[in-house]
Amino acid sequence: MSNYVKFFDTTLRDGEQSPGATLTSKEKVEIGRQLARLGVDIIEAGFPAASPDDLYAVQLLAQQVGQAKNLHAWAGEPLKVPVICGLARANKNDIDKAWEGVKDADHPRIHTFLATSEIHMKYKLRLDPEEVVERAVNMVRYAKSLCEDIEFSPEDAGRSDPAFLYVILGEVIKAGATTLNIPDTVGYTTPTEFGALIAGIIKNVPGIEGVTVSTHCHNDLGMATANTLAGVQAGARQVEVTVNGIGERAGNTSLEEVAMAISTRKPIFNLEHGIDTPQIVRSSKMVSQYTGMVVQPNKAIVGVNAFAHEAGIHQDGMLKNAETYEIMRPESVGWTQSNLVLGKHSGRHALRARLQDLGYLLNDENLQKVFERFKRLADKKKTVTDTDLLALVNDNLQQPQEIYQLVDLQVVCGTLGMPVATARIRKPDGSVVVSAAIGTGPVDAIYKSIDSVVNLPNNLQEYKVNAVTDGIDALGEVTVRIAVDPSTNGMNPVLSPQTSEQSARTFNGHAAHTDIVVASARAYVSALNKALEALGMKAGVQ
Numbered sequence: 307m308s309n310y311v312k313f314f315d316t317t318l319r320d321g322e323q324s325p326g327a328t329l330t331s332k333e334k335v336e337i338g339r340q341l342a343r344l345g346v347d348i349i350e351a352g353f354p355a356a357s358p359d360d361l362y363a364v365q366l367l368a369q370q371v372g373q374a375k376n377l378h379a380w381a382g383e384p385l386k387v388p389v390i391c392g393l394a395r396a397n398k399n400d401i402d403k404a405w406e407g408v409k410d411a412d413h414p415r416i417h418t419f420l421a422t423s424e425i426h427m428k429y430k431l432r433l434d435p436e437e438v439v440e441r442a443v444n445m446v447r448y449a450k451s452l453c454e455d456i457e458f459s460p461e462d463a464g465r466s467d468p469a470f471l472y473v474i475l476g477e478v479i480k481a482g483a484t485t486l487n488i489p490d491t492v493g494y495t496t497p498t499e500f501g502a503l504i505a506g507i508i509k510n511v512p513g514i515e516g517v518t519v520s521t522h523c524h525n526d527l528g529m530a531t532a533n534t535l536a537g538v539q540a541g542a543r544q545v546e547v548t549v550n551g552i553g554e555r556a557g558n559t560s561l562e563e564v565a566m567a568i569s570t571r572k573p574i575f576n577l578e579h580g581i582d583t584p585q586i587v588r589s590s591k592m593v594s595q596y597t598g599m600v601v602q603p604n605k606a607i608v609g610v611n612a613f614a615h616e617a618g619i620h621q622d623g624m625l626k627n628a629e630t631y632e633i634m635r636p637e638s639v640g641w642t643q644s645n646l647v648l649g650k651h652s653g654r655h656a657l658r659a660r661l662q663d664l665g666y667l668l669n670d671e672n673l674q675k676v677f678e679r680f681k682r683l684a685d686k687k688k689t690v691t692d693t694d695l696l697a698l699v700n701d702n703l704q705q706p707q708e709i710y711q712l713v714d715l716q717v718v719c720g721t722l723g724m725p726v727a728t729a730r731i732r733k734p735d736g737s738v739v740v741s742a743a744i745g746t747g748p749v750d751a752i753y754k755s756i757d758s759v760v761n762l763p764n765n766l767q768e769y770k771v772n773a774v775t776d777g778i779d780a781l782g783e784v785t786v787r788i789a790v791d792p793s794t795n796g797m798n799p800v801l802s803p804q805t806s807e808q809s810a811r812t813f814n815g816h817a818a819h820t821d822i823v824v825a826s827a828r829a830y831v832s833a834l835n836k837a838l839e840a841l842g843m844k845a846g847v848q
């Protein structure tokens with residue numbers, strides 16, 4: 307058996323199913339590129355049957371990230387080209403859509419699934435076990451007629467009868483499945499149980515030696531990483547994971563935890579993987595910013611405290627020998643020590659070089675935009691750190707088309723009267739209007755003045771402010787999430803692959819500025835522009 311473990315990243319599919327983590331297709335491509343740089347073997351790009359938007363995003367990923375010519379042109383180096391995978395329920399329509407999504411990739415894969423636990427078969431599918439086997443076999447065979455690389459998942463395998471799993475998995479192998487993924491869909495199993503489940507499958511399923519066995523664990527009891535590692539110790543050679551462990555409910559297995567466990571405890575696992583671990587922190591930050599899902603400070607590997615040693619006794623030990631309290635070097639996962647990077651006299655060249663070191667390859671237009679903002683920031687702040695730069699770059703990459711553009715803003719607030727905001731906004735037809743509103747606070751007043759011009763009814767689900775660095779002159783980052791009513795004309799609702807339920811589509815807006823009131827306004831306009839873009843509006847058109 308090979309000792310290489312394939313990393314199947316499902317941040318863009320299962321991760322995006324985290325409440326509120328909706329990503330635009332542009333953001334998905336940016337994350338996909340970073341995942342390729344991180345070295346993942348397979349990217350599950352989405353669930354194309356959910357809506358035309360989801361299908362389009364998967365197609366874009368297949369072309370931009372899944373084709374060597376485009377990926378290499380973007381990266382300027384021959385990165386490994388990941389397999390691009392699309393999820394499908396076990397029906398022809400979903401499989402057709404998944405194929406439409408991935409077929410342009412150099413290495414396409416269709417992933418189809420059907421529930422196998424008694425509770426799911428009886429109450430969700432309303433099918434007998436024999437009918438479940440028949441449908442799984444027919445749909446794997448159908449998918450195989452379109453695509454060579456087929457993954458099958460018996461949903462809720464963690465609560466399924468192992469004897470039934472041996473039968474259905476043996477049959478789907480005969481029908482053409484090349485990867486068998488074993489999901490602990492509800493995060494119910496323990497490491498001993500999950501390891502035994504994988505071992506039982508490897509021992510008892512006919513034809514298993516010709517396919518890859520995969521783990522897919524959820525974290526409802528906080529055991530996703532432990533279960534995944536038990537799975538690979540039992541012989542699984544693919545792990546399904548997400549960056550920062552995001553995903554439905556308590557999330558999926560964390561990519562970074564599994565990769566670093568395998569690397570740090572080599573003699574225990576005796577396994578190899580293709581993850582370029584110094585890319586981990588950058589990937590984590592990008593996913594956190596784009597999804598608006600903050601990483602808890604004490605999160606293993608990627609939390610800000612993961613390598614902080616504050617207690618005096620620890621510091622003393624650390625100074626004498628870092629290994630006293632450190633089992634991994636922070637640099638090995640991409641935490642950089644460098645602080646002051648560029649000053650106000652630094653040129654475009656130096657900025658490009660520093661950004662390249664940080665893993666960002668910007669085209670000339672984006673570089674120019676970041677450069678202008680860097681200059682303005684360097685005028686205000688004495689020291690511009692890597693963290694500041696990353697905030698500016700992410701702010702820039704995350705701005706959608708400026709369908710509506712915030713030109714100027716003024717807010718009066720305090721204890722002496724009502725908060726009043728006045729905004730000058732450029733409309734899609736190019737005209738500039740001024741609107742004013744009062745609110746319960748400065749942010750409420752701004753949002754009301756913007757609403758009176760943009761007029762897209764929505765529900766503000768989240769508003770967060772975060773200081774990028776220490777100090778009074780720090781950049782403030784604001785993230786907002788709005789939900790747009792699915793009944794809004796032209797807005798595709800979100801469709802859950804597991805429950806087939808529909809919910810409101812959400813959009814994240816993100817902005818960084820030294821003035822948090824300005825950042826708040828820009829973040830809101832950015833979220834509105836993303837929603838309008840999804841509705842088919844374009845900048846510069848009435």
Ligand code: KIV
Nearest residue numbers: 419459461462489491
């Ligand atoms: O958790 C799960 O069962 C899934 C399947 C679609 C693989 O995400």
Ligand code: ZN
Nearest residue numbers: 320489491522
């Ligand atoms: Zn899942």
